[in-house]
Amino acid sequence: MPVIDSRYGIYIKDSKPVKVCQWIDCPDAEIGYEDRKMKMCARCNVVRYCSKSCQRLDWSEHKLYCQISPIMDIAEWMERHESLFRWALIEGLRLRSKPSNIFQYVLLVEITRMDRLMKGVAPSPFFVESMRLKKFSDMEAFMTPDPCKDSRKIMEAGGIGQGIVVFQVSDRRPGGYTLFRFQYHDFHEKPSGEEGPSRTGWENVTMGVVNGEIPISLLSRRIEGPPDAASSK
Template identity: 25%
Template sequence: MAAVASYYANPTPAMHPHQYSKSRGHRVCDTCGVVEELGQRFRMCGGCMITQYCSQDCQKRHWPSHKGICQHTSSMIAAAKHESVSSAMSEDALAKNLRKFCSAHQTLLNWSVFQALQLRRVPANIRTMALHVDLKYRNHTDSARRFVVATARIVQRSVVESYDPLVAQDIQRREERCRRAGGIGAAVILVQCGAMSQVMPVECDSPSRISWDTRDDWADILARYVEGGRVDFQPVTTTSKGVIYG
């Protein structure tokens, strides 16, 4: 199984309804922490195709610390190509599409792990639990609708971290950074399809500073947005106009 570490911070403000189909997702420079704004185009690491940077200077400065996990991720993806995956999609295409899926649905996945782990009610769950999203590939003409959620369940965080020591170290690094900034740590998501998987540590702010409603139907909402190929999700919240889904 190829497990790769990625990082997505808190969700962006709501986009215009007609923008979501071309959204590249919310990107944060892994060196300086600046957020990508409309009109900008952050660069992706060419090795792991996961970490993003606001400039070439930031990418160069981050390389000494990023080199280990980057090279390890690349080798793990290459090794996974020898394992059995869906015959409907090549190994290279599956790895690429899984990364695209996580980028496009990062706001939805961030919200889902917050709800699944019940972090508003029990913030301490972030240290022991993780969200496992198992995807199924389907041969759909719309590229945005080629994955559906087979299962979404809570697992022990130690199980996810045991996949790979370097991934576990990267999660710990991000968790410590988040806590120094006043957050509660890194919530862990394991997104998997066949032999390919991606580990997403989501650095979480204090629940007291997050206005999202507590939702027990998070799994149904996650499945519905993924199956519909919709990437316009915004965290469910209650306003004077009622409940807003995105």
């Protein structure tokens, strides 16, 4: 299933799928499927089989996660979780005590298309694999010539600056694409210089909520409210 970006009207064509039968005990696995015509599961449009026999034999396992694939709109997915990624920027960059970090780092979020995972096809079209801070210099090939331009304008007006979240979408296929998308967050709040309570594990909290593993109701209301520059380790 191709990825779309409704914000920019972009349609990203699927890379050519690898020919492999989903049934783990397929008798033809050793000789390969180069000259075989593969059939895709009509319900989830994710897994493929070399024969109806293999599909029947694999059904007891596949039925546990066979679901209709969601529309893979990366712009809609990013917007849905925007407040969480903003919160992660505040926590990861420690914007209360070290506002200068906004001029040095971006938040890199590595995600995988849900239909590329062997298990767990779910209503969410993307799965967050990892989150970490990266220096601007490490992302130079994908950034604008002056990524801090807007940050300086906000800083001159008394604010902290503009935080950047970079989403790297892996295709998980040989020769498949790697897509980069950006999300910008303006912080007009004045830096306080005060260190708040240490909040560890901001990466796991954000990934847990986005991936549906942690109910949003269990988290602090501060995540959904205005940013308060709470700090992390």
